[in-house]
Amino acid sequence: MNLLLLHPHQHLHGDLWRLDDRQCCHVRDILGLTAGDACRAGIIDGAMGKAQIESIENSRIEVSFKVDSHPEAPLPLSLLLALPRPKMLKRILIDATSLGIKRIVLINSWKVDKSYWQTPNLKADLLREKMLLGLEQARDTTLPELVLAPRFKPFVEDDLDTWAGPGRRLLANPGDYPAMPCDLAEPVTLAIGPEGGWTDYEVEMLQRQGFACHSFGTRILRVETALPALVGRMMQLP
Template sequence: MNLLLLNPHQHLHGNLWRLDERQCRHVRDILGLAEGDTCRAGILGGGMGTARIESIKNNEITIYLEVDTHCEPPPPLSLLLALPRPKMLKRILIDATSLGIKRIVLINSWKVDKSYWQTPNLKAGLLREKMLLGLEQARDTTLPELVLAPRFKPFVEDDLDSWAGPGRRILAHPGDHPAMPVDLTEPVTLAIGPEGGWTDYEVAMLQRKGFACHSFGVRILRVETALPALVGRLMRLP
């Protein structure tokens, strides 16, 4: 945890905030802070600053926070991602959030096992929890917009254009395609398929919506490896 990320309900009055149980354990057991010590904190959806430990009483910690910094603008990257395996979904969401991606669609694909959509990991509270961990890791305060699209064709036909908006549309797909571009500064929507790859039908539908296929080399990577590698190549991260 590189940032104490505070929710509005933790606000007491003025610049005083009360930490939750997990944050208290981190401050006390990991950081080893005492009254008068300082650390970084931020307000969800707001700014950041240096927090001073005001009091530690009865396992409750109160901090004084004066906001003096706002987050760097995120990379102009939107992510269209075939729903990963449940065990990896949590890790991928944390990584995507820590990379600064603010718009994510988890979409179905023919090669996505139907059982993936039944996993408890797709509960809104659990998804939000993982994205909060990503924000704490990267010292960010803005939650991504997350959309679930369990039906591929209706989303692509009816919603994809308005969701993606203007800018380049790139489809990461193995094969004899142009190399993945580097260090883009314009808005980009990146589509990453399941580990088995998009089907020909899915590729054709995405191409009709303006996606261009690009290759990332001959190696077939797991999604959790491909995502940070692709984002690092495509974008100059702040």
């Protein structure tokens, strides 16, 4: 936890906020802070600043929070991602959020096991929890916009063009395609398929929506490996 991420319900009055149990444990046991000490904090979807410990009483910690900055600009990258294995979904959401990606669609694919869409990990509160962890990691406060698209064809035909908006549209897929471009600063929508890539039918449908196929070498990577590697190659990270 590199940032105390304050929720609106934690606000008491004025500059005073009360930490939750997990934050209290981190401040007391990991950071070893005492009354008068300070650390970085921010308000969800708001500004950032310094939180000074005002009081520590048993398991209750109150801090005064003063704004002094705003979060880093978001990465100009939107992510269209075939729904990954449930065990890896949590880690991928944390990583995507910590990289600064603010617009994510989890979409179905022929190679995505139908059971993945039944996992409890897709509950909204659990998805939000993982994105909050990504914000704490990266010292950011702005939650990504997350969309679930369990039906590939209707989303691609009816919603994808509007969702992606202006900017380049790139599709990462194994095959004899041009190499993925480097150091982009413009808005980009990146489509990453399941392990083994999109089907030919899915590639064709995405190409109809303006996506250009690019390869990322000859190795077949796990999604959790491909995502940060692709973002590091493609984008000019702040």
